[in-house]
Amino acid sequence: xxxxxxxxxxxxxxxxxxxxxxxxxxxxxxxxxxVAKGEIVALIGPNGAGKxxxxxxxxxxxxxxxxxxxxxxxSLVGLRPDQVCRAGVGRTFQLVKPFGNLSVxxxxxxxxxxxxxxxxxxxxxxxxxxxxxxxxxxxxxxxxSLTLPDRKxxxxxxxxxTRPKLLLLDEVMAGLRPAExxxxxxxxxxxxxxxxxxIVLIEHVMRAVMALSHRVVVINSGKxxxxxxxxxxxxxxxxxxxxxxxxxx
Amino acid sequence: MKQRLALLALVAAxxxxxxxxxxxxxxxxxxxxxxxxxxxxxxxxxxxxGQLSLGHSLYGGLGAxxxxxxxxxxxxxxxxxxxxAIAVAVAAGxxxxxxxxxxxxxxxxxxxxxxxxxxxxxxxxxxIPGLGGPGGLFLPVASRAGVDLLYLRGHPLMFYxxxxxMTVGIFLLCRRLLESRLGFxxxxxxxxxxxxxALGINVFRAKMWAVxxxxxxxxxxxxxxxxxxxxxxxxxxxxxxxxxSIILAPIVGGLGTLFGPILGALILTPLGETITWGTEAxxxxxxGLKQLFYGLALLGIVKFLPDGVWPWLRRRLGWDxxxxxxx
Numbered sequence: 038x039x040x041x042x043x044x045x046x047x048x049x050x051x052x053x054x055x056x057x058x059x060x061x062x063x064x065x066x067x068x069x070x071x072v073a074k075g076e077i078v079a080l081i082g083p084n085g086a087g088k089x090x091x092x093x094x095x096x097x098x099x100x101x102x103x104x105x106x107x108x109x110x111x112s113l114v115g116l117r118p119d120q121v122c123r124a125g126v127g128r129t130f131q132l133v134k135p136f137g138n139l140s141v142x143x144x145x146x147x148x149x150x151x152x153x154x155x156x157x158x159x160x161x162x163x164x165x166x167x168x169x170x171x172x173x174x175x176x177x178x179x180x181x182s183l184t185l186p187d188r189k190x191x192x193x194x195x196x197x198x199t200r201p202k203l204l205l206l207d208e209v210m211a212g213l214r215p216a217e218x219x220x221x222x223x224x225x226x227x228x229x230x231x232x233x234x235x236i237v238l239i240e241h242v243m244r245a246v247m248a249l250s251h252r253v254v255v256i257n258s259g260k261x262x263x264x265x266x267x268x269x270x271x272x273x274x275x276x277x278x279x280x281x282x283x284x285x286x
Numbered sequence: 287m288k289q290r291l292a293l294l295a296l297v298a299a300x301x302x303x304x305x306x307x308x309x310x311x312x313x314x315x316x317x318x319x320x321x322x323x324x325x326x327x328x329x330x331x332x333x334x335x336g337q338l339s340l341g342h343s344l345y346g347g348l349g350a351x352x353x354x355x356x357x358x359x360x361x362x363x364x365x366x367x368x369x370x371a372i373a374v375a376v377a378a379g380x381x382x383x384x385x386x387x388x389x390x391x392x393x394x395x396x397x398x399x400x401x402x403x404x405x406x407x408x409x410x411x412x413x414i415p416g417l418g419g420p421g422g423l424f425l426p427v428a429s430r431a432g433v434d435l436l437y438l439r440g441h442p443l444m445f446y447x448x449x450x451x452m453t454v455g456i457f458l459l460c461r462r463l464l465e466s467r468l469g470f471x472x473x474x475x476x477x478x479x480x481x482x483x484a485l486g487i488n489v490f491r492a493k494m495w496a497v498x499x500x501x502x503x504x505x506x507x508x509x510x511x512x513x514x515x516x517x518x519x520x521x522x523x524x525x526x527x528x529x530x531s532i533i534l535a536p537i538v539g540g541l542g543t544l545f546g547p548i549l550g551a552l553i554l555t556p557l558g559e560t561i562t563w564g565t566e567a568x569x570x571x572x573x574g575l576k577q578l579f580y581g582l583a584l585l586g587i588v589k590f591l592p593d594g595v596w597p598w599l600r601r602r603l604g605w606d607x608x609x610x611x612x613x
Contacts, residue, residue: 096484122486130484136477138542147474150467151486159470199485 047110049074049235050095050203055104057090057259064090066259067104072203077229077236079250079267083280087259088239089131092205095237096128097121108203122151127201129192131208131239137181141172144180144191148198163198170194170224186213190221197228206238210245222248243271243281255280288605289545293457296548300450304443312446316514318555319449320507325535325547326456327503332533333542334460334469335496336476338397341404342504342532344382345375347523348407349505350512354425355417357437357513364438368509372502378403379501383494401526408524418518425516438513445514452510453548456503461544472496476542504532527577534580538587540594549596554583 048071057065065087072078080088094101097118106113113121122128127148136144142163149159149166167173170190175183180191189209196204206225210218222245228234240246246253246267253270255262257279263270270276303315324346331337352374353367382403386396412420433440435448463469471492474482479489512518522528539550558576565575591598600606 098480117488118480118483119486119488122484128484130481134478134481136474136481138477139473143470143473147470147482147487148485150470156465156467156470195481195485 048072048107049076049109050237051105051107052091052095053105053107055091055094055101055106057087057094057099058102064259065094065101065256068256068259068261069104070254070261070264072235072237074235075229075233077225077238077249077251079246079253080237080239080256081241081246081253081280082256082262085258086256088256089207090259091256092128092207092237092239095121095205096126122199122201125202126205127196127199127203128205129189129196129207129209131211133185133188133192135180135183135188135191137179139180140177141180141183141191142167142176145194145198148195151199159198163194166194166198169228170197171220186217189213193221193224201234203235203237206236206240208239208241210240210242213242215244218242218245219248221245225249247271288603293545297450297454301447304446309442312442314555314559316446316449317559318551319446319453320511321531321535321551321555322548323449323453323456323510324504324507324532325539325551326453326460326544327500327507328532329536329542329547330460330463330472330503331496331500333536333546334464334476335472335493337493337496338393339400339497339500339529340397340526340533341400341402341529342500343524343526343528344378344400344404344407345501345504346508346511346528346532347404347411347518347520348375348378349508350518350523351411351417351423351508352505353509354423354512354518358423358425359416363436364509364513365436368506371505371509375501375505375508376498378407379497380494383497387490387493401529404524404526404529408520411520411524420520423518425513425518427516438509442514445510449510449514452506457544457548459503464544468492468495473542531580534584536594538583538595540596543594543596545600546594546596549599550594553595554580557583 050072052068052070054067054069055065056063056067068087068091080091082088093099095106095113097113097116097120100114108124108126113124116124136147145163145166146156146159149162150156153159153162164173167176170193172187172190172194175187183191193206193209210221213221225236226249229236238250250267252264253267254264255270255276262275262279263273271281300315304312307315328339328342331339349371352371353364356362356367356370357364382400386399391399411417417423428439431441433444471482471487474485474487475489475492483489534554535550536547537550538554539548540546558579561576561579587594
């Protein structure tokens with residue numbers, strides 16, 4: 038080994054003291070964390086803590102007022118959402134946004150066209166992704182006819198089809214039954230293991246957070262509270278105080 | 287497959303119609319084809335990319351006036367004027383699109399912008415010297431015989447087959463587009479712009495392609511109009527009436543579908559003609575009755591078949607899942 042290699046691989050994502058104001062309200066106030074390549078990090082906190090705002094800043098929906106967001110060392114600040122996607126960030130929306138009048142397969146084809154050379158290739162990849170997420174038998178249905186769990190699944194399928202380096206999941210487990218949650222968790226674990234996909238998720242379903250994440254970042258009122266491995270974070274008095282409550286876990 | 291056969295039968299029927307039809311019926315069929323062609327061009331913007339234009343007469347009128355003026359003033363052949371006409375209309379579409387899409391003018395506000403542009407272009411053309419003003423621009427007709435596709439002069443049958451070819455051409459182009467990358471981008475933008483952007487689609491660029499393509503194709507229809515009717519008035523060419531008549535066929539037939547504009551034109555034009563003929567036969571002057579009927583037809587469609595006639599007919603025929611599958 039040469040002298041340079043002992044250094045840890047640089048983080049795929051670093052959030053550096055980002056600040057976001059909406060008029061008078063400081064929604065995010067100096068949040069920082071990094072995500073290593075291949076890691077699964079959960080972003081948790083009470084409603085209104087600023088989690089989705091952090092996601093929207095990463096995804097280019099709006100720019101932070103201060104601080105920086107780096108993907109593999111390159112700043113994402115100032116890029117449009119489509120440019121952030123092409124830089125390698127896939128995302129889902131908390132309130133799902135299916136292309137309702139298109140078929141399930143067409144929805145995923147749109148995502149696959151991000152890198153596919155042509156529509157035929159995009160269709161092949163769309164099939165693969167739909168197989169993997171268990172939506173293959175519904176591929177010809179219009180997306181608007183799907184149930185909420187299936188729509189969430191489609192949201193994930195579409196984002197995965199863009200072949201992201203980093204996947205942002207905004208409450209994809211909310212509203213799923215425990216069995217469905219477990220299946221979704223398994224899918225993400227398999228993807229993470231087999232393809233090295235890095236995932237940052239916002240999640241209230243602690244069952245999923247505990248099973249899936251390697252590390253948890255807690256924020257409250259736009260400010261960082263603490264971070265660590267799931268088992269430690271859920272016993273941290275500050276987290277119990279602001280979010281989980283004394284009865285948790 | 288069934289749809290393909292039905293389409294071939296339809297094209298064959300139109301192609302053979304001049305053998306049996308008299309001049310009046312042919313002129314009605316030409317109206318059907320013109321309506322289908324212009325509707326298809328508008329459908330690219332609204333049906334595919336979801337951008338409502340209520341001022342499409344702007345592009346048709348610009349196309350008509352540019353090619354006609356070049357011919358009347360400088361003797362430039364219509365086929366060459368067509369190139370200039372398309373270029374001007376595409377540029378106009380680009381300006382309106384850039385203004386609207388860049389500054390986030392959406393939905394009805396974008397539609398209002400398109401109306402405003404059509405209206406002030408109408409006023410502008412009433413005051414450009416050398417174009418006849420409100421009195422109209424008239425194209426000289428040397429002879430109504432022969433076939434001169436360069437100068438776009440000749441027998442009415444030449445115009446009939448020209449618009450038939452244009453309608454078939456735009457249908458095939460739109461089918462190609464819907465199966466293309468750009469087509470998927472348009473549909474995604476139509477359904478949800480935010481989700482489309484999150485999947486890497488440059489929403490602005492996709493919408494610009496739609497408005498420019500739609501404008502250019504509409505302008506070609508305008509050139510056809512100018513050289514077939516040989517008269518142009520700003521109040522008609524850039525009028526709201528024209529804009530509305532362009533959008534009727536695809537709305538009645540089925541927004542965003544390939545067959546919709548054709549079916550809509552096949553339903554509306556003959557019925558409109560029947561009404562005109564019927565009231566004339568009954569001997570009373572009924573200006574605007576046709577428009578009233580179109581309005582009622584539109585109300586009926588919106589109430590009972592909000593997706594248009596074609597999606598309903600396709601389900602009734604059991605042709606779902608055939609080609610033309612989009613939306």
